[in-house]
Amino acid sequence: MSLTVIGSLAFDSIETPFDKRDEAFGGSATFFAAAAARFGEVGMVGVVGTDMPDQNLADLRDLGIDCQGIEVAEGKTFRWGGRYEADWNTRTTLFTELNTFEHFDPKVPAGYQDSPFVFLANAAPAIQMKALEQFKSPRLVVADTMNLWIDIARDDLVGLLKKIDGLVLNDEEARMLSGENHLLTAARKVLDMGPSFVVLKKGEHGAFLIGKDVHFSLPAYPVEKVVDPTGAGDSFAGGFMGYLASVANFQPHTLRRAMVYGTVTASFCVQGFTIEPLVANDRAAIESRYNEMISFITL
Numbered sequence: 427m428s429l430t431v432i433g434s435l436a437f438d439s440i441e442t443p444f445d446k447r448d449e450a451f452g453g454s455a456t457f458f459a460a461a462a463a464r465f466g467e468v469g470m471v472g473v474v475g476t477d478m479p480d481q482n483l484a485d486l487r488d489l490g491i492d493c494q495g496i497e498v499a500e501g502k503t504f505r506w507g508g509r510y511e512a513d514w515n516t517r518t519t520l521f522t523e524l525n526t527f528e529h530f531d532p533k534v535p536a537g538y539q540d541s542p543f544v545f546l547a548n549a550a551p552a553i554q555m556k557a558l559e560q561f562k563s564p565r566l567v568v569a570d571t572m573n574l575w576i577d578i579a580r581d582d583l584v585g586l587l588k589k590i591d592g593l594v595l596n597d598e599e600a601r602m603l604s605g606e607n608h609l610l611t612a613a614r615k616v617l618d619m620g621p622s623f624v625v626l627k628k629g630e631h632g633a634f635l636i637g638k639d640v641h642f643s644l645p646a647y648p649v650e651k652v653v654d655p656t657g658a659g660d661s662f663a664g665g666f667m668g669y670l671a672s673v674a675n676f677q678p679h680t681l682r683r684a685m686v687y688g689t690v691t692a693s694f695c696v697q698g699f700t701i702e703p704l705v706a707n708d709r710a711a712i713e714s715r716y717n718e719m720i721s722f723i724t725l
């Protein structure tokens with residue numbers, strides 16, 4: 427398996443200024459894998475409860491995702507609720523019900539353990555670490571996190587940062603993790619904590635990559651009608667890692683291209699609920715938006 431993701435599969439209840447969806451299929455690993463699948467093979471490690479309809483997993487398989495690392499445990503699937511304000515950048519978590527995800531003991535299938543590219547999607551840092559320890563010698567490990575874990579599992583997260591190559595996080599999380607208000611200073615402080623690069627996501631303001639040999643800033647793709655931003659960060663990461671895994675390198679110029687693929691993939695995600703827009707848009711649609719994006723940023 428060239429790329430493996432560990433993270434949540436969920437039912438999301440979403441309120442936007444214009445619409446509402448209850449129990450939509452989501453989760454950090456779900457959005458990531460649906461996005462990354464457009465670039466090549468991806469294996470998922472996660473847990474669902476017995477309440478997860480078979481059809482949802484069948485939809486993932488139809489995208490070409492390998493689901494043998496998804497465990498079905500007795501109990502309920504992870505649930506998350508969020509509300510967006512009219513500016514789309516302000517999100518309030520309404521509830522988090524960990525359910526079967528709380529005591530999830532990730533088991534990386536033997537066929538995934540030699541994955542060169544590993545993404546630790548949003549999950550408790552202790553779970554991310556347990557999964558990471560099962561890989562033989564990954565070439566590139568990138569992780570995501572969120573304010574909840576920075577708040578309640580900071581020591582575990584600080585330990586994990588020493589073991590990974592890249593971290594993707596949003597501006598609020600970077601400030602919270604580093605204790606610095608200025609974003610560049612915050613990113614540098616996070617680099618000092620271990621990873622060799624950081625991708626800072628700034629919602630509709632785009633994303634910023636900072637590392638030892640690379641600095642790159644990109645605006646978001648201008649989407650005319652945002653429907654639901656849930657999963658934008660995960661699908662950004664899916665496009666980013668999916669592209670890197672497909673070309674099997676992470677040189678500075680490749681990381682820049684991966685930023686564009688991440689940006690474009692996330693722009694599809696926000697145009698609908700759940701993974702629907704990622705299912706509806708194939709690699710050709712991604713390439714066409716990639717070229718458009720390049721023309722936007724070239725002199």
Ligand code: AMP
Pocket residue numbers: 433434435436437438452453454457505506522548549550572574655656657658659660661
């Ligand atoms: P994003 O919009 O990219 O930040 O990711 C949203 C997804 O993250 C939703 O589908 C949620 O189910 C999932 N999620 C929210 N909170 C958590 C959490 N604490 N751990 C794992 N996944 C989460």
